[in-house]
Amino acid sequence: MPQLGQLTLAIALILALYSIAANIFGARRGAADVLESARHALWAMCAMVTIAIASMWMALVRSDFSIQYVAEHSSTTLWTIYKFTALWGGQEGSLLLWAWVLSLFISIAAFQNRARNPEIAPYALAVMAGVSVFFLLMLNFVTRPFVVLANVPAEGGDLNPLLQNYWMAIHPPSLYLGYVSATIPFGFAAAALITRRLDDSWIRTTRRWALFSWFFLTLGNLFGGRWAYEVLGWGGYWAWDPVENAAFMPWLVMTAYLHSVMIQERKDMLKVWNLALIGLAFGLTLFGTFITRSGVISSVHSFTQSGLGPYFLAFLLAVVAGYTALLIWRAGDLRSSAEIESYLSREAAFLFNNLVLVGIAFAIFWGTIFPIISEAVRGVKITVGPPFFNSVNAPLALGLIFLMGVGPLIAWRRTTPLNLVRSFAVPAAAGVATGLIALGFGITQWYVLVGVSLSVFAVATVGVEFRNGVVARHHLAGERAPKALVNLVAKNNRRYGGYIIHIGVVMAFIGILGSSFFKIDVKRSVRPGESFSAGPYQFRFEGAFPFDTAHVEGVSAMLTVLRDGRQVAVMEPQRLLYKRQQQPATEVAIRSTMMHDLYVVLAGMDDESRMVTFEVFVTPLVFWLWAGGFVMALGTVVVMWPNLRERAAIAVAIRSRENADLHGEPAPGGD
């Protein structure tokens, strides 16, 4: 089995190299049969990597410890589902997963474009195949996943206990799906530059890929936060650790891209900006992998550090240099015909939203690499922690929420101040009223007051949009409200799906506000029978009970939770010891409601004094962060949903472009 895995990876590398050559050669000569063979090579490459990953999975599930990777990342006592997920518990397996997903996506892109985009598709596939050549080179020569051990151990080293959690089972693959799918729009963007096909066809062709990428980056970040919340036991979900930042930056840039492409599709503007954003998003996915794997920046997350870093850095620099050169080379073709006419326009709102999103990404980037810069420039390592990221991003987040409220109601091109007042009177009044009510309830932090007001403003503008749409359908088609609502979303899924995402963002923001400003944190050591209080709750420690299984041993503490003298819950936080690694871990007890989470950590036990230390967090509204994340995901599904009208529009656009090509005229600009 190991030989088969390594052999198929070698064949896949050769096929990828062949496909690059065949795609370029076929496109230059206009040889359809060569292009077909290039596509077949990509499908064969995908089949080869599939065999490799399948043999790794089989080795993991069968606990074949003759393979070093299996011996180091799995064990016989590991729960079967985690034997499966141990594939991404280590570096070689993670890269193998990456290469596999990439080959799968390239194959799908090759299939989708077998008859479409005849000019740019071959070059796009060549660029994507180039990316997979890099990963296959790593798998063949630098981090070989199928290294065989001379002395086969009787038992494996087991998966890192922190990764033995269901969120960790789905968090890395979500991020990888998000990272890898950014390769497809990037490939098309590069191909558009190479072939000078710089209209918006590369954007339209890859719109769903970009959304798909955004969808999984959203889920990946969300799952990562949830994992940190449940497993790490510090009561938070986001620590601005370099590894978290690495996953968040591509999400920000991709968000900016998804907004700005709408302006190009509509107004034929921001061509360079869009090309730059997708290049940046792709580059940041590589940068993320580079900093997590190289150990250049110290992180609380412990990853296997290896010699992989320099290769990723070299590849990243090559990609950035090559792509920038392409952009400069084609700068003359990228002049825009139109201009933004007024500050009071949706274009302007989108432009500023882009600046803020990229600004946030830049601030995070700067904070993340600051230790390296300061060491290089001043010879001393200076770090910035969560306070830096919070103080920079907090005002920018307010700006984003404000623009999110403005965007849906402001007209394209230009609007008059009077119209502006008319559109925004109700949402603005709702926002201000909410702020005043919050003030009346004794909330005095200005940030919370402004944040809540803007949130209500943003939701209210979306509400106005939904209401106007439903009323219009009611008058025009005589539909009743519920049916009108469903049809409204179904017929304009891009627009209303986007609004649903906005509502999700506001929900998440409310969750962040509540959990950041009003969290109660109590640490106390007690003996059995003693009580302590946290916020409105009393915790009575009943006792600690040991347990023992094949895989772990531990202690479970029982606490009765009371509020106003009435019992509301029994919570059982645990401390575990993973036997194979002799590594302690904590199993947090969480009781979640829409108002607040109770979060209890069994933080320590002292044998001498027989005291047990608990850390208790009462975190308001954190539920809304997770709920908002899932609403964002739901909205993205609505946006991605196949829309027959849109397909027809694309078909018309392609036909008219082909006609224009025949007659040597420029294609008419969008709608």
Added chain:
Amino acid sequence: MKIRSRFVVGAVVMAAAIGYLIFSAIRTTSQYYLTVDEAEARLASIDGQPVRIAGRVKPGGIRWDPATLTLSFAISEIPAAVKNGIQPAVAADAPSFSVICVGRPKPDMFAPGRDVIVEGRIGGDRVIRATQVLTSCPSKYQPKQEQ
């Protein structure tokens, strides 16, 4: 043309505002990240400053009082990486700092000989009043040798 330049001005103002946010946040929130030896060399300049210091927990002198959640211990320089299987010995008079951390549970992986990052302020008395003690996990898990 006028319109375009108006937007360039808007964008530049915005970029400048973000730049200022970054600049001022770095000035107010940055901390030195030093090893024990580096901290020893700069002791005068970091007095009272927020710092992060990486060091190794010295065996002996570790006290943990669960009732008051007080952890005190000492850290010394983390020895250079193991070469040829020989761990360089730590000189007995190597510089070290006392650490006191109050109000936090003892970290999971805390033990003598473990590498830690201590966050807090260092005083002229060579005592680090820590707000946080982070233990770095071993980055790779080796299977325990079968006996």
